[in-house]
Structure formats: C-alpha cells, structure tokens
Amino acid sequence: MGLSVSTVSKALNDSHEISHGTKVKVLALSKKLKYRPNTLAKNLKQNRTNTIGVIIPDLLNYYFVKALNGIQESAEKQGYSIITCITNESLENEVRYSEMLTNGSVDGLIVALSIETQKNKHFNHFKQLIKNEFPLVLFDRVSDEINCSQIISNDENGGAQAAEHLYQAGCRCPLVVVVNSDLEVIKRREEGFTSAWHQLSGGHVVMRLEVGDLDESEDEIDNFLKNHAQIDGAFAVDERLGIKTLKCAIDVGRTVPSNFKIIATSDGELSKEYSPSLSVIDLRENKIGSSAAEEVVRQIKSKFLKPKTTIIAPKLLVRSSS
Amino acid sequence: MGLSVSTVSKALNDSHEISHGTKVKVLALSKKLKYRPNTLAKNLKQNRTNTIGVIIPDLLNYYFVKALNGIQESAEKQGYSIITCITNESLENEVRYSEMLTNGSVDGLIVALSIETQKNKHFNHFKQLIKNEFPLVLFDRVSDEINCSQIISNDENGGAQAAEHLYQAGCRCPLVVVVNSDLEVIKRREEGFTSAWHQLSGGHVVMRLEVGDLDESEDEIDNFLKNHAQIDGAFAVDERLGIKTLKCAIDVGRTVPSNFKIIATSDGELSKEYSPSLSVIDLRENKIGSSAAEEVVRQIKSKFLKPKTTIIAPKLLVRSSS
DNA sequence: CTGTTAGCGCATTCAC
DNA sequence: GTGAATGCGCTAACAG
DSSP: OOOOHHHHHHHHTTOTTSOHHHHHHHHHHHHHTTOOOOHHHHHHHHTOOSEEEEEESOSSOHHHHHHHHHHHHHHHHTTOEEEEEEOTTOHHHHHHHHHHHHTTTOSEEEEOOOHHHHHHTOOHHHHHHHHTTOOEEEESSOOTTSOSEEEEEOHHHHHHHHHHHHHHTTOOSEEEEESOTTSHHHHHHHHHHHHHHHHHHTSOOOEEEEOSOGGGOHHHHHHHHHHOTTOOEEEESSHHHHHHHHHHHHHTTOOTTTTOEEEEESOOHHHHHSSSOOEEEEOOHHHHHHHHHHHHHHHHHSSSOOOOEEEEOOEEEOOTTO | OOOOHHHHHHHHTTOTTSOHHHHHHHHHHHHHTTOOOOHHHHHHHHTOOSEEEEEESOSSOHHHHHHHHHHHHHHHHTTOEEEEEEOTTOHHHHHHHHHHHTTTTOSEEEEOOOHHHHHHTOOHHHHHHHHTTOOEEEESSOOTTSOSEEEEEOHHHHHHHHHHHHHHTTOOSEEEEESOTTSHHHHHHHHHHHHHHHHHTTSOOOEEEEOSOGGGOHHHHHHHHHHOTTOOEEEESSHHHHHHHHHHHHHTTOOTTTTOEEEEESOOHHHHHSSSOOEEEEOOHHHHHHHHHHHHHHHHHSSOOOOOEEEEOOEEEOOTTO
C-alpha cells in the first residue's frame, strides 16, 4: 500500500505522529496478513525484554512452587513474563543459568540459592551482577554477603510463634525435629523456637532430633519418641517432616492432640488434608513470591535503588494436631 | 589487540578457519574482559533460541508441576531452556501466551489445554501454528481436533487397572467419585473404570457421585456413603478427591482396607504420606513431560515430521488403602 | 504527518 | 587465516 516501514512501525505502536486514517489502514492490513512483530528484534532494539528470570532449586518442593506462583501472578500483573530455571540444588547449574539469563534474555533476576551455594558460600556470580547494576532479588534462601534486595520470612518469629502456641496449649517437653540444618532458614526456625521456649519455660532446654534423609526418617523418629516418654509435643522445621512426626507419634501410642501436640513450618496440601490435620506456621510463600516480583520490577524501572530487605510475617494456623 | 570483529566472532565459536594461536589469545582476552555474548542478538541472527515455551493451566496442581519438572529435565539435557506461562485455566490467557511465545521467543511449544479451551473447543490459535509448521506438542489436556503430536496417559487403562485391582481385592460394590467431568481425561478414567467393571462383574452397574467443588466435597461424600451402606470400595478420579473419600470412609465407620477398598488416580505426596497410605494409579507425569520435551525437540530439529500420539502406560501402585 | 537512515550485537558470506 | 561488509527485524532520531 506504499507506506514506509517506519510509518507502519509507528502506526502499529499507535504513535501520536501518525494520522488516524493511516493507523486504521495499517492495522486492518496487518490483521489480514496476520503480521506478528518479532519479539526478539524488538527486545534487541529496545534493550529490554519484559521478562523476569527465576532461578529456584527444586520444582517438586511445594514451597518454591507456591512462591513461583506468586512471582508469576505478580509479574503478569505488571506486564512481565517469567522464564524459569531449576538448579536441582547445584551451584554449577545456578552459575550457568544466571549467566545465561543475564546475557540479554531477562530484565531482572529472582533467585532462591541452592543448598550447595549456601554451603560453599560461593556468590561471585551474583556479586558480579550487582557490580553491573543488574536487577537482582533473592528470596527465602538468601545471604547477607550478597548486597541486594531480599525477601524473607521471619523464620525466627515463626519458630517463636510455634513455641508460644505449644506452650500455651500445655506442652512442657517439646522435641524439635530438624532436617537440612545447613540451610539458614532452618537454623533460624530452630533458633526462634528454642530461644522462645527457653524464655517461656524459664530456662528449659528443648530436646532435638536431626534426621538425615527425610524419606528414611520414620524409624529414627519412632525410636526417639519411644525412648523419651517425657516428650509431649513437637516442632518440625518442615511440613513433610511434621507429617512424619505426627504419623510416628500416633504409631508409638501418643494421643494427638491431647497428650502430644505438634506443629510444623510451612503450609501445604499435606497439612490440610491429613487426618488429624496438622497445625502449621504458614510462611505465606505466595506473598513472598509476589513481593519479590514487585521488588525486581521496581529495580528494573528505576536503577540505583538501594537494596532493601522485606520480611514477611508468618502466620500461625491452628488445626487439629495441637 | 587489533583483530576484526569477525575474526573474534569466529574464534569465540571455535571456527576451523581460525589459527590455534589466535583462538587462544581471543579466548584469554574475552575471559579477562568478561565478555558476554548477547543472547538476543545471537538468537535473532540465527533464527533460533534454544528455548521451549511451556503453557500449563495451573502451577498449584501437582500433576502439572510433575510434568513441568519432566519437561525441564529433558529440555535441559537436550540443551534447551524453558519459559513457562500459566493460563489459570483461561482461554484468553492461553491465546495471548501462545501468540507471545511464538513471535520469536521460543523454538517450540508444549501445551496442556485450559479447561475453558476444552469446553469451548476454541483451537484456532493452535491450528494457525500448525499451518505455519511451528513445532507444537500437546500433553494430557489434548484434543483430537488439533493435528499435532500429543502425549497422553492411557487413562482408560488406568481406570481399568483400578477396577481390576478393586475387584481382585474383593470389592463388589464400588463407587466412582468424580470431579471436573468436563475434562476429557476425567471422562476417560471414569469410562475405563466402569466398562472394565461391567465386564469383570458380569454386568454390574457402578454407582457414581460427582462433586462440585473439591474443597467442599466432604459432606457430600459423607452423606452418600452413609446412605449407601452396600458400597465397599471407591475409585476417585483425582488424588485429592481420593484422600477426601478415604477420610470420609473412615469417618463414617468403614474399615479400610478390610471392608472398604479405595484407589485414586495420580500419585503424589498426599497418597504416600497419608495414613493409611492411598493406593493409586501412577500416571507417570514426569515421563509424560520428558516425552513431550523430546518430541518437541525432534520437531524443531527436523521439520515436516508427521504428528504422532504417544501413550504413556499408567502404573498401579498398591498401598494400604486397598 | 510521512519517509530515510542508522544501529541494536551478532554470525556469516565473500574477498583478500 | 583474516577482515570488510551485509543483514536478522525492529525502533527512533532526524529530515522532509
């Protein structure tokens, strides 16, 4: 129809410098020809992609899936897509993915560190990004050594809420059941519980059981409960571990909740559907995810924001196990 | 160091027409300068992205997460990243995302249709892709009307396996518990169960209960079981529904598994961790996902492949509920 | 209001 | 073995 590419481009983008008539014609023709602007070229030219990269350790972990869901919802609301990579808790994958994504594919990055990364304290790949002022937000699995915005839940407070709840429910000799104690979040939950308990009980030390493999933990828990008849409650640092503990408690003859009260960290289908249903500290992962997405978009839109840490307060959900 | 861009480009890509010495020098310098090739420009030039788009209805559905995990693992193995979009069961989102992704962002698309799409039978967005020979693979939520490769589980066979198992375990009057019967997969599971049962029992018709909202279903199931004392087993078309049914059966005084045997479709944490653990038909979602990823890569690598349907056989997992 | 042109960052002919 | 030039598809500065 004899119009230059730039006119067409402007018309398609509804530029003010194009006459209404032309716009209508161009739009009509583009419909008919099913014109599809190439996103890649557009992104390359504009130096932005409207995409957020998300790097998480594990998709089969309900915690991360809920956070991912929150990220996705919030990102979509703000006009961003997400591209997701799974590290399988491997540092090498984490490095590879973060380099891959930040080479132009995404405008910002949301990350939960892998176990290996947290163990080895190997953060160069992220420090480099920060030096280049690339928008980066960490959530849940974070580190003080990385100077960027972080979204975390108040795990200590969650542990403390659990302690307070158990105490008020009449529990006097609780067991803390732990797995993956390498993780900062786990340490904080445990620390929150034990120090709150110490205070509540006037100096009582709480018992502690750390299991190795979650899947193989039932015997360990069974035995521990059998050998320590005085235990009348439990705080598990993880939902599945909480279910295991609940199951074991019933197996070895404890009566839940009257003589044995139990609560775990993190809410999920298991806790809700189990019978008896399990009381939990809800970490509000969806909120954590959406906050992370909001923060990374803020950083994308205006550079040179100084890092801030957002703390999401956990919520006590009392069910039938306490 | 006085080399042209093209020489550098070739050296970085390990081209045979560059001398070893030059390659070494270029590589060394690129390390030092922390050179990062821009993925966007590369993709634009090469007209491929090494990325697969995945469109699924819901992230909080464990089924899709397991499939997504399979897709991700297989894609990674084959050198592809994935970009994930969630439709929330909305046709409009599905259309929007599939257009967005196929405008150059991805080399191929893996999709599970939304409920709305399947209800309205609105498939133009995908038919268009096929016309353009864009690599497209559907899984689980598929449609015969879309002429592309599909990966499905043998849901009829799963239902039949469930029927056979219940029958052999001594169940004689089973209840089929259904939700979301709009979905093809649900229909097939139910059909597989009922026709197999018909055959096994010499013409017996099975009872059926369809619940509306899964979360509000417990009262319905309770009442139904109370009013039909002859029911001595159940097949639930969904895992959570299976757990609900199991819970209700115990609530209303049935003894599981001796006097009431129950099995559900799809395996997950709930079934495994519940007490008593729930027998299930494992749909092998991970395998479905990895097959989808393999198929879409096959199509990306050699165009003009004719569509093929891959059927993944489900596996009976007998646990303590039957 | 419309058209011309340059360039985003890279890979790839084709000369040399 | 190396380099100059072209273009992937698009937007935007500038000219008309």
